Amino acid sequence: xxxxxxxxxxxxxxxxxxxxxxxxxxxxxxxxxxxxxxxxxxxxxxxxxxxxxxxxxxxxxxxxxxxxxxxxxxxxxxxxxxxxxxxxxxxxxxxxxxxxxxxxxxxxxxxxxxxxxxxxxxxxxxxxxxxxxxxxxxxxxxxxxxxxxxxxxxxxxxxxxxxxxxxxxxxxxxxxxxxxxxxxxxxxxxxxxxxxxxxxxxxxxxxxxxxxxxxxxxxxxxxxxxxxxxxxxxxxxxxx
Amino acid sequence: xxxxxxxxxxxxxxxxxxxxxxxxxxxxxxxxxxxxxxxxxxxxxxxxxxxxxxxxxxxxxxxxxxxxxxxxxxxxxxxxxxxxxxxxxxxxxxxxxxxxxxxxxxxxxxxxxxxxxxxxxxxxxxxxxxxxxxxxxxxxxxxxxxxxxxxxxxxxxxxxxxxxxxxxxxxxxxxxxxxxxxxxxxxxxxxxxxxxxxxxxxxxxxxxxxxxxxxxxxxxxxxxxxxxxxxxxxxxxxxxxx
Ligand SMILES: Nc1ncnc2c1ncn2[C@@H]1O[C@H](COP(=O)(O)OP(=O)(O)O)[C@@H](O)[C@H]1O
Ligand SMILES: [Mg+2]
Numbered sequence: 444x445x446x447x448x449x450x451x452x453x454x455x456x457x458x459x460x461x462x463x464x465x466x467x468x469x470x471x472x473x474x475x476x477x478x479x480x481x482x483x484x485x486x487x488x489x490x491x492x493x494x495x496x497x498x499x500x501x502x503x504x505x506x507x508x509x510x511x512x513x514x515x516x517x518x519x520x521x522x523x524x525x526x527x528x529x530x531x532x533x534x535x536x537x538x539x540x541x542x543x544x545x546x547x548x549x550x551x552x553x554x555x556x557x558x559x560x561x562x563x564x565x566x567x568x569x570x571x572x573x574x575x576x577x578x579x580x581x582x583x584x585x586x587x588x589x590x591x592x593x594x595x596x597x598x599x600x601x602x603x604x605x606x607x608x609x610x611x612x613x614x615x616x617x618x619x620x621x622x623x624x625x626x627x628x629x630x631x632x633x634x635x636x637x638x639x640x641x642x643x644x645x646x647x648x649x650x651x652x653x654x655x656x657x658x659x660x661x662x663x664x665x666x667x668x669x670x671x672x673x674x675x676x677x678x679x680x681x682x683x
Numbered sequence: 684x685x686x687x688x689x690x691x692x693x694x695x696x697x698x699x700x701x702x703x704x705x706x707x708x709x710x711x712x713x714x715x716x717x718x719x720x721x722x723x724x725x726x727x728x729x730x731x732x733x734x735x736x737x738x739x740x741x742x743x744x745x746x747x748x749x750x751x752x753x754x755x756x757x758x759x760x761x762x763x764x765x766x767x768x769x770x771x772x773x774x775x776x777x778x779x780x781x782x783x784x785x786x787x788x789x790x791x792x793x794x795x796x797x798x799x800x801x802x803x804x805x806x807x808x809x810x811x812x813x814x815x816x817x818x819x820x821x822x823x824x825x826x827x828x829x830x831x832x833x834x835x836x837x838x839x840x841x842x843x844x845x846x847x848x849x850x851x852x853x854x855x856x857x858x859x860x861x862x863x864x865x866x867x868x869x870x871x872x873x874x875x876x877x878x879x880x881x882x883x884x885x886x887x888x889x890x891x892x893x894x895x896x897x898x899x900x901x902x903x904x905x906x907x908x909x910x911x912x913x914x915x916x917x918x919x920x921x922x923x924x925x
Binding site: 445 | 733734735736737756757759760761762763764765766767768769770771772776780783784785811827828831
């Protein structure tokens with residue numbers, strides 16, 4: 444009840460902020476359209492809709508870390524969280540109150556991305572449902588990163604630093620170029636971080652490649668658990 | 684029963700004694716003011732008494748429950764010095780959100796209606812908080828604290844930055860709240876302390892340097908009005924007022 448109440452407030456706060464709509468929906472949508480048109484004229488395998496669509500879906504989710512970080516740091520600045528810390532709300536009410544609305548937005552983002560990808564030639568297939576589920580798990584990862592950032596950064600810094608996370612996630616996920624072509628070290632770095640596995644998991648889910656879906660998803664789940672633990676600890680420290 | 688009983692309540696930040704061994708009591712039903720200039724330690728005292736900061740040493744009992752445990756939180760609500768409202772929610776949504784932390788849906792909706800009326804927020808109830816004037820924001824912030832029906836209400840500088848009209852309106856609102864809750868108010872504004880309080884504690888450098896009713900403090904300083912009394916008492920306790 445307390446969790447849902449807080450989740451409801453965060454959802455309203457998010458969808459009433461034009462930044463959310465611009466970054467979560469419009470920006471990824473523009474990229475998708477742009478790259479698809481380029482690909483029509485200069486076909487590159489990497490930007491075929493089957494590969495582009497999972498990449499854009501994942502890229503859109505990375506903005507959830509920014510929304511969460513900004514939400515928390517500005518609530519700290521206005522003392523709104525301070526007020527809530529003096530109530531009987533517990534750390535888990537807060538954490539899940541951030542996770543739920545962002546996952547919902549993540550699911551909507553992915554649905555919109557897939558819907559428009561279908562317009563550009565992605566096959567409408569049942570496996571897309573599984574891919575949306577994988578996206579939902581990736582959303583939790585980005586929210587937990589966002590909670591960590593929001594806890595340690597001021598309101599001024601949180602926007603900037605989380606956009607670095609978004610950049611990193613984009614460069615290290617193999618959306619914009621094939622990581623195997625860049626070099627060994629680079630490829631290794633990508634492979635021990637979760638971002639590349641996120642895109643691969645969504646791709647594999649669409650292709651109904653169960654073993655690849657699971658092996659990549661395990662990376663995401665592992666990192667999500669780690670960031671969830673860190674964010675809970677940081678948040679509890681904030682509450683003291 | 685005492686609403687508050689401080690026992691050597693102390694908070695140190697590195698080398699500053701922000702709050703230095705406070706021992707005071709507040710009776711249930713009283714409006715008790717902490718009066719002092721910027722940096723006197725008022726906000727730090729309030730933050731400890733509503734569980735937002737752990738004391739470095741000492742303790743306080745809120746209706747007999749120690750602030751070092753969790754139980755006392757059900758008695759208190761705070762309106763922080765900053766106007767702590769959710770900016771993108773409307774006035775009504777802000778209030779309903781707070782009410783739902785404490786009550787079920789039906790009761791929460793009832794309480795929200797009641798509080799909107801009590802705080803004369805009808806005109807702006809569907810307006811987003813960020814579009815409100817300073818006076819309305821402050822009033823909403825206090826209403827969000829009151830909605831939980833706290834036995835003990837903390838108001839940290841409730842009239843800071845308000846124009847004269849808004850300030851007088853808020854004073855009337857606070858006077859009405861006295862009927863329901865014990866109130867601890869901080870202010871650096873002498874007239875506010877004098878007008879609203881049953882008892883006033885003058886704070887300086889983390890210590891209470893005088894405590895009593897406004898009249899008692901005037902007598903103590905042998906001056907003719909409260910403002911002069913405040914200045915005199917502050918001077919006697921170590922040079923300039925700051
Ligand atoms: N988080 C903090 N870290 C370090 N010093 C602090 C902190 N909070 C308050 N102080 C210091 O403690 C003293 C009392 O501050 P405060 O309680 O905010 O005073 P007031 O509310 O009376 O203006 C000031 O000297 C202030 O600088
Ligand atoms: Mg203060």
